[in-house]
Amino acid sequence: MILDCAIIGGGPAGLNAALVLGRARRNVILFDNSRSRNAVTQESHGFITRDGVDPSEFRNLAHQDISKYPSVKIKDSKIQEVKRESPSLFQLITQEGHSYLSRKILIASGLKESLPNVNNIKDYYGKSIFSCPYCDGWELREQPLVIISENQHASHLAKMVYQWSKDLIVCTNGHKILSESEEMLLKKKGIRIMEERIVNLIGSDGKLEKVVFEDGTEVNRTGGFVTTDLVQPNEFAISLGCKLNKSGGIIVDALGRTNVEGVYAAGDTTLNGPSQLIISAAEGSRAAMGINYEFTMEEFK
Template structure:
């Protein structure tokens, strides 16, 4: 059987795409290796009617919705290789070596993130330290917060976090990443900048209490944010010849089309919009519409 579309990635983008294509009666398989980037997240926010839903609950509800459409399958496996066969058909190989053929494919596998190099940060990430103020700022509002950053997004993120808490300390972990001009802007707002290397984070049960520096000094904080570095989780997009921007995200049009005919991208892996659950879901819908529209036009040629 040749699929109409293969979807790589079972997050909100891939799930939304599967739903839309299922409602169009397209033969689809969604490949999900069940390793979402938001696995550490306890609750997801900002998605209307689903504010506060857990990632697992969201996926379960999505699977229930998709199960109503018999032309869509969800397979828990990893795609390790994609080749273009004769004409415009793609051959996808799973980690078990099983091949699948598809006319179109949507890359929706998200991105891989790297946290700042701070001892113990994983113990607090997703519990009292987060990467997105739109997702978790409300829960930390008006608390004494820390922003830990080792990259050039520190200045922008500090200004954003300030909306939720005016008691903010920016820690760069020994890196000089904030210019003198930027420093003056932040200081005028009462934002403290500490460039000293961080020895460790201190607290219990995922609840941050202190940031301890290598010189022995420490500051009391009850939570905070980090800036992360994001990259493609594998080289599938690159191997297909997809054009990416300087941050490694696949460049697409409004309907998720990449520069490679038959290849679409949606969610964090693409360049359209910030990393948000609701935005990724919307992008999956757009990519599915792109796939269905293109398949339909090809049928009328």
């Protein structure tokens, strides 16, 4: 069977796209290798009716919703290669060597992130150290927090987090990344800046207690935020000829279309603005409508 659409990625964008396409009676397979970026997160916030939901619970609920539509299948499989088979068909090959043909492709595989180079930071990431203040700022409100950043986004993140806590320390982990004017602006608000390299984070069960610096200084903190470097987790967009923006996101139009005919993208993979569960889900819905619209126009030529 030739699919109407193959969705690569089982995050909120891919799931919502599958739901909308299923309701439009399109034959779809969603490929999900169960390695979402928010897997380390214990709760997801900012999604009305689902505020505080466990990501795995959200995923299970989404699968239940999608299961009502017989034309949509979910496969726990990783796509290894995508290529154009003909002007109107794409071939997808899984890691196991299985091949599928599809008329349209939706890339919703999210992003891969790298954390600051700090010893044992992964022990705290998703539990008391986070990347998005809109997602987790409320839970850390009015606490002594640390901002750990090795890139130019340090100042912006500090300014954002200041809404939730005024007790902030910006740590650049041995890097000189803040301009003199940025430093003055932050210090004017009582935000401390420490450029010394971090040698360790101390705490228990993922709950941060102290930040230890190379010079022996220890600072008590109960949580914090980090800036991460984000990259595409695969080469599908590049191999298909999709254009990327300056941040490395896939460029799409208002309906999720890329510059390559038949290829759509949605969610974090577009790096088109704030990253949040509800935004990714909305982008998946929008792209699905774009895909269905294109099919409709083709059928009435």
